[in-house]
Amino acid sequence: MARPRKDVKFQHRANNGKGRRPSAVSDSASEPGSPVSNGQGQKSEGEAPPQSEYEKKKQTFITRMIWTFVMIAIFFVSMFAGHLYIIMVVTAVQVISFKEVIAISNVPSRARSLRFTKTLNWYFLGTTMYFLYGESVIYYFKHVILVDRVLLPFATHHRFISFMLYVFGFVFFVGSLQKGHYKFQFTQFAWTHMALYLIVVQAHFIMNNIFEGMIWFFLPVSLVITNDIWAYIVGITFGRTQLIKISPKKTVEGFVGAWIFTIIFGVMLTNIMMRFSYFICPVNDLGANIFTGLECTPNPVFTHHQYTLPFVPPTWSHVPHSMDIAPIQFHILVFATFASLIAPFGGFFASGLKRTFKIKDFGDSIPGHGGMTDRMDCQFIMGFFAYMYYHSFIAVYKVSVGGVIEQAITGLTPDEQIELVQRLSKHLVNQGVISSKVLDYLTVQLNRR
Structure with missing residues (x-):
């Protein structure tokens, strides 16, 4: 047996592998012109140097501001162009938000093997929108729909048609179940229905607010945006106490301060909008716009009344004993309070959902802002509240031509x-x-x- 040689060092061991035989990959890496040969991994001359953190933040801020103005322009142009255009904007927001929320639970590898998963999601969306939009159109334009020979059968049997469309989708879903994918398919089914309720159904009530009068759409939207802005300004200036763990940047000081400023803004905005019939009149002509206007008998909440101030002694002549104010100014206190104290929890809910799935944004639909759902998380619940409050405390119910025609045709x-x-x-x-x-x-x- 050969004796081991002492004091003999192999080159590839002594140099920690520096002298070992290079592989094909290392050969190519050490060729002239490669990153390794040009300074151990440095960028080539043609490549731009990496952006600094400051440059990235600056670029993000510029992009965010540009798209903020774009969204504001689209919003106001659509609102002034007429109710039909703002309904189209709401519909687009509805569809994009649904797409973003559905994408969260999607598993691409399984979706590819299950051909009809996405198709069913969009089918249920279309069926739900057909039912909800049909209900709104029939309710607000029954005087047109019910006298049309073609549309009358669809209007009379609208709910049954909608139900059967849903049943077809349900049966197709059950028939498409595949062994080994049950959990994924039922998760998608439940997730789709949750998205339909939280997004599509609530957006439907926002659309109904538009039909009742533009003010019932614009006012809630503006209050939420205003509250969000002032919560940031007051919070970053005076914020010390954390409000909720799910959203660490929210402070009690910003929460309360935004409430006060939102009330002030709401009172001022209402005082302006109630002067224009275009904003306070229900829709009776989808072709109307800010220039043509609308005509109607104003809701009593927009009519000024004389209110006696309580607890003012008659002997105090230098103090006013009454005030002239429209009832809407009292209602706006409730709207502003809900927008400040309750609507933000829609955003907290969305934050919790994103943390659950470990994502930063719902999507990238709006450059610099994230997804559409990130901007609308508080708006859905606020629009739902505005609809319920309006019909509970403000709406004036009276016999309409459409109602009489409906009773005559169906009864x-x-x-x-x-x-x-x-x-x-x-x-x-x-x-x-x-x-x-x-x-x-x-x-x-x-x-x-």
């Missing part, structure tokens, strides 16, 4: 409808609104049927 037989037309015509003749010849002609035509 009366053809013979009863003819009798209604004849009696209504006779009433108009007695009132001198139409000529008796019109009644005679109408009677002859009806008797010929």
Whole structure:
């Protein structure tokens, strides 16, 4: 057996592997012109140096500001162009937000093997929007829909049609279940329905606010934006006490300070908007815009009333004993309070959701801002509240032409409808609104049927 040689050092061991035989990868790395040969991994001459942290923040800030002004311009141009255009904006926000939330739970590898996963998500979105939008159009424009021969069957059976569309999707989902993917498919099914409720359904009520009058849309949106701005300004200036753990940057001082400034802003904005019929009138013409305006009998909340101030002694002549104010100014205190104290929890909910899935933003739909959902997280619950509050405490319910037509078409037989037309015509003749010849002609035509 050969004796081991002492004091003999192999080159590749003594130099810690520096002298070992290079591999094909290391050969290519050490070729002239490679990063290794040009200074151990330094950038080549053609590449730009990496941006500093300051430059990145500066670029992000510029991008954020540019897109902020773009969004403001789109918002105001759409609002002044007419109710139809602002509804289109709300619809776009609705669809983009749904897409972003659905994408969170999606697993691309499984989605590729399950061909109809995304198709079902969008099918349920389309079915839900058909039902909700149809309900709104029939409710607010029944005087047009119910007298159209083509649209009448769809309006009369709208809810049944919507239900059957959903049932088809449900049956298709059950039929598409595959072994080994049950958990993923049912997770997608539940996640889709959660997104439909939290985004699509609440956005539907925001659209209804537009139909009731532009002020019921613009006011809640503005209050949330104003509260967010003042919460940041007051918080960064005076903030000391953390408000909630899920959002460490939120402070009690900013929370309370923003509430005060939001109330002040709300009172001022309402005082301006209530002077224009375009903002306070319900929609009766989708072609109206800020220049053509709308005409209506204003809701009593926009009419000034004289209120006696309590606890003011009659002997105090130098102190006013009453004030002239519109009731909407009292309601705006409730709106501003909800926008300041409750609506931010929609943002906290979204923050918790993002932390759960370890993501920074819901998407990148808006450069510099993240996703659409990041900007709308508080708006959905605020719009829902505005709809509920309006119909509970502000709306004035009265008989409308559309309501009478709906009752006549859906609740009366053809013979009863003819009798209604004849009696209504006779009433108009007695009132001198139409000529008796019109009644005679109408009677002859009806008797010929």
